[in-house]
Amino acid sequence: MEWETVIGLEIHAQLATRSKIFSGSSTAFGAGANTQANLVDLGYPGVLPVLNHEAVRMAVRFGLAVAATVARRSVFARKNYFYPDLPKGYQISQYELPVVQSGSLDILLEDGSGKTVGITRAHLEEDAGKSLHEDFHGLSGIDLNRAGTPLLEIVSEPDMRSAKEAVAYMKKIHTLVRYLEICDGNMQEGSFRCDANVSVRPKGQKEFGTRAEIKNLNSFRFVERAINYEVERQVDLIEGGGKVVQETRLYDPDRGETRSMRSKEEANDYRYFPDPDLLPLVIDEALIESVRATLPELPDEKAARLVAEHGLSAYDAGVLTSSRELAAYYEAVVQDLGGQHKLAANWVMGELSGALTRDGLDITQSRVAAPALAQLVARIGDNTISGKIAKEVFEAMWTEGSGADEIIDARGLRQITDTSSIEKAIDEVMAGNPKQLADYRSGKDKLFGFFVGQVMKATQGKANPAQLNELLKRKLSG
DSSP, X not given: OOEEEEEEEEEEEEOOOXXXXXXXXXXXXXXXXXXXXXXXXXXXXXXXXXXXXXXXXXXXXXXXXXXXXXXXXXXXXXXXXXXXXXXXXXXXXXXXXXXEEEEEEEEEOTTSOXXXXXXXXXXXXXXXXXEEOSSSTTOOEEEOTTTTOEEEEEEEOXXXXXXXXXXXXXXXXXXXXXXXXXXXXXXXXXXXXXXXEEEEEETTOOSOOOOEEEEEEOSHHHHHHHHHHHHHHHHHHHHTTXXXXXXXXXXXXXXXXXXXXXXXXXXXXXTOEEOTTSOOEEOOHHHHHHHHTTOOOOHHHHHHHHHHHHOOOHHHHHHHTSSHHHHHHHHHHHHHHTSOXXXXXXXXXXXXXXXXXXXXXXXXXXXSOHHHHHHHXXXXXXXXXXXXXXXXXXXXXXXXXXXXXXXXXXXXXXXXXOHHHHHHHHHHHHHHOHHHHHHHHXXXXXXXXXXXXXXXXXXXXXXXXXXXXXXXXXXXXX
């Protein structure tokens, strides 16, 4: 039997406010345990929550960016459950009336095709604290610094049909929230994570299968691996005569498998009801329009512009706009160059990105600044150096911090464009290889590459390739 995978993601993006969603406590990462939780966060009797206005603006910003409906009236509810890191015994969230409703997002898949994923809702809520299980000799510690941290939970439609589609969607949301500057996207610090709802059904069946929810996935790699494992587990279970049960599961990256955590609760298990301490959230047109006026150029808009104005492929434009900082770097390079867009794009996506990955650096930490890379690309464009020598120059720029011109001059790497010098080298190579010359002239055209290599060796790689090819063809033909 052929099976179809059905996936929906619930992404939790920590909003980049300086204080929590209902209190004035700091949201700064890395503080000592329980030093950033006040009486409101701890749920003491008699304290009242006050909604963070900036968190609302950020939610509206996201809603506008995904062409969703921003609710003029939404309601905060209490989601009741017991857990040691939830001191109030309930989480303030939004249930029936979320602030953002019915949006969509276009994703680009590896084969170049596109797909639209529906966004059911995005709602504001507070985070819980964190249970710590290490260094407590069989006990657990509770750190409530995260309690009350503002989250935007972004819930997709079950529109994804493979782990790769889910990763593409998650990456697109990650890119978008960083462009909007509403979330720093730091997965290591827990600022961006997701739960994956996964089910399988026979190909062609309309009804969904029973789903399992995989909680707290905090890397793109783990999302893909967890979903693939879960799909295989469910198919094997059903084909073996068993049934998938609705449950919450955890992914163990060390073993590469999911394991059962608890049976999946239904909404009524949480006893949702409107929070009596919070008035409905009412958003007027003036607020929406003021937020709309501050929206930056979004990733899809920027990519479309790079295709139209710079002549880049849709793929190249997608890679370059995958982060706001990378796009800014590329545009700074071409601004200094005044053109040569494709060559600049190739260098940003190729040598530069490779060096960043190798050294574990972000684009903002690049050891070659945009103006310096522009200078290097310019020297390729004006035939001062070849593309091969440019790689040597780039490596020196990366390790030494010197400019391209400085390195080219210091190492004598300028390309030979003097026709007579190249002709002299060709004559010497032809004279030194009479057999290969005779073979070439008798029809063995493949030996042309041999002569190119020999001349390049004789000129220490400095001969201009275009001139060399043209002169060599003429000389070899006799």
